Amino acid sequence: MHIVLSGYYGFDNVGDEAILFSIVQALKGINPDIKLTVLSNNPETTKATYGTDAVNRWKIKDVISAIKSSDGLISGGGSLLQDETGMKSIPYYAGIMKIGQWLNKPVFVYAQGMGPIKQGLSKWMVKKTLNKVDLITVRDEDSKALLEKIGVTKSSQVVPDPVMSIDAQSFTNEWLKKNDVPSSYIAVSIRDWSTTVDYKVRIANALDHLVQQGNTIVFVPMHGKLDEIASYDIVGMMREASYVAPGDASIQEKISLIGQSRLLIGMRLHSLIFSAINHTPFVAISYDPKIDSFSSICEQPVAGHVGEENWDSQAIITQVENIMANEANHTDLIRGKAEVLQKEAFSTPQLAVNLFSQSNL
Numbered sequence: 001m002h003i004v005l006s007g008y009y010g011f012d013n014v015g016d017e018a019i020l021f022s023i024v025q026a027l028k029g030i031n032p033d034i035k036l037t038v039l040s041n042n043p044e045t046t047k048a049t050y051g052t053d054a055v056n057r058w059k060i061k062d063v064i065s066a067i068k069s070s071d072g073l074i075s076g077g078g079s080l081l082q083d084e085t086g087m088k089s090i091p092y093y094a095g096i097m098k099i100g101q102w103l104n105k106p107v108f109v110y111a112q113g114m115g116p117i118k119q120g121l122s123k124w125m126v127k128k129t130l131n132k133v134d135l136i137t138v139r140d141e142d143s144k145a146l147l148e149k150i151g152v153t154k155s156s157q158v159v160p161d162p163v164m165s166i167d168a169q170s171f172t173n174e175w176l177k178k179n180d181v182p183s184s185y186i187a188v189s190i191r192d193w194s195t196t197v198d199y200k201v202r203i204a205n206a207l208d209h210l211v212q213q214g215n216t217i218v219f220v221p222m223h224g225k226l227d228e229i230a231s232y233d234i235v236g237m238m239r240e241a242s243y244v245a246p247g248d249a250s251i252q253e254k255i256s257l258i259g260q261s262r263l264l265i266g267m268r269l270h271s272l273i274f275s276a277i278n279h280t281p282f283v284a285i286s287y288d289p290k291i292d293s294f295s296s297i298c299e300q301p302v303a304g305h306v307g308e309e310n311w312d313s314q315a316i317i318t319q320v321e322n323i324m325a326n327e328a329n330h331t332d333l334i335r336g337k338a339e340v341l342q343k344e345a346f347s348t349p350q351l352a353v354n355l356f357s358q359s360n361l
Helices: 012-030 045-048 060-068 090-103 122-128 141-149 199-212 224-237 249-257 268-279 289-298 313-325 326-346 347-359
Strands: 002-004 035-040 053-056 072-078 107-112 135-138 155-159 186-189 217-219 263-266 282-286 302-305
Touching: 002 012, 002 090, 012 035, 012 045, 012 072, 012 249, 012 268, 012 347, 035 045, 035 060, 045 053, 053 060, 060 090, 072 090, 072 224, 072 347, 090 122, 090 249, 090 268, 107 249, 107 347, 135 141, 135 347, 141 289, 186 199, 186 224, 186 249, 186 268, 199 217, 199 224, 199 263, 199 313, 249 268, 263 268, 263 313, 268 282, 268 289, 268 326, 282 289, 282 313, 289 302, 289 326, 313 326, 326 347
Parallel strands: 002 035, 002 072, 035 053, 072 107, 107 135, 135 155, 186 217, 186 263, 263 282, 282 302
Antiparallel strands: none
8 A cells, every 4th residue: 555645844844753753653553564745845765763654845846746656645644734834725725635636646634633714715725626426534623513514425534633643652862861961850842923922031930930930941932943942032031050951953852852741831732632642731821822722631730822922921821830839730630631631542543554455445
């Protein structure tokens, strides 16, 4: 069996790379002989990292050739069909799915987070494309509701994010030991976001207070240099000392860094998911509905939204102190939620393999 994988791959975003890692591992777990070709921004690195084939996602002839020789196309996971970050994402990913449809290949939408989709043209493209795919799975109820709202009549199934299938227990890192970081620390995952709210100042003030209370802060940049820069922005606003882990650390190392922390303060969705698969409590800072959705699924608090003024540094401090005051119960809570999601996450790759197997009969 030969499957082509389309997503935001090869851009050094550890969240999306973790999605790819988890999908590859899950599919190979079902069929060790499966052939996988990834549409990547950096094909050579993708090949070396995941042991798959890869083609340049921008070379349409190569993309068409890969899909033509395959048994089917997987689109996702991640937040591919959205126009929040620009108007190119939806035409690209919908276009890749359309190529699959024109070549009469089954198309499987894999645990995607849908939206925001604000423009009328974007809604039309998503509706026209998804109504003709073979199977749709989405990662939360909000995504399912959005598709129904914009006129997607093809039914969709809610499944966990693919990264929930990762077994984090064996992952380690050497960075903590090399830098003499205390064994008890709070992990922080931050990103840039365009807003008039001074959210970085609020986070810096909250972290200063937590350090003054005897806590250690370790920033874990999820999107390479971009999040590393954002982390150092906050470090520069703080009066107290903190640590910043390398932005180019591996997926496994970042999972370990978050997993060994007492708790996470996180903006990036996959930092929250890394926290969940380690059964580590988290406090979210939201910039997108997907953050609120996952926090709700895990019953973890959202301290504030970077686009809203109705929160301050004390909101973060209060949520962190609430968790640390009753740490065992919070750990048990997220463990219970995560274990259910981890079991359910293994059903999605099986759905994909079943679909592509049936198309060969």
